[in-house]
Amino acid sequence: MGCVNFKAKIGRFPGQQNPVTLAADTAFYVSDVEALTDVFKTMCNSIEPDGKIIKEEFKLVLFKDSQRQNLFAYRIFNLFDLKQKGKIYFADFVKVFHVFHSDTPVEA
Numbered sequence: 199m200g201c202v203n204f205k206a207k208i209g210r211f212p213g214q215q216n217p218v219t220l221a222a223d224t225a226f227y228v229s230d231v232e233a234l235t236d237v238f239k240t241m242c243n244s245i246e247p248d249g250k251i252i253k254e255e256f257k258l259v260l261f262k263d264s265q266r267q268n269l270f271a272y273r274i275f276n277l278f279d280l281k282q283k284g285k286i287y288f289a290d291f292v293k294v295f296h297v298f299h300s301d302t303p304v305e306a
Contacts, residue, residue: 217235223296225299234292235288238251242255244258250286252285256274277294278291
């Protein structure tokens with residue numbers, strides 16, 4: 199069981215918005231948002247299949263170790279955790295990547 203099965207149950211995972219809506223709100227094309235969906239699914243399925251990325255999943259995917267203390271991983275995780283709930287939701291995941299997009303205005 200994982201994000202894919204979870205998605206089949208309810209149509210989407212929690213926090214997932216329509217790719218067209220997210221593309222309209224960011225510098226991404228719909229195909230970019232769909233590609234980010236695949237990355238997000240991989241990450242959120244690595245430990246706890248609830249449709250959200252927790253710190254341990256984030257560290258596991260990026261650093262191949264979910265238990266080791268890593269200040270860099272925690273700081274990057276906190277950038278993505280816009281709601282400060284210890285979980286990264288899909289819309290926040292896309293919005294943070296949007297900040298790094300070359301077509302995003304500097305003010306963002």
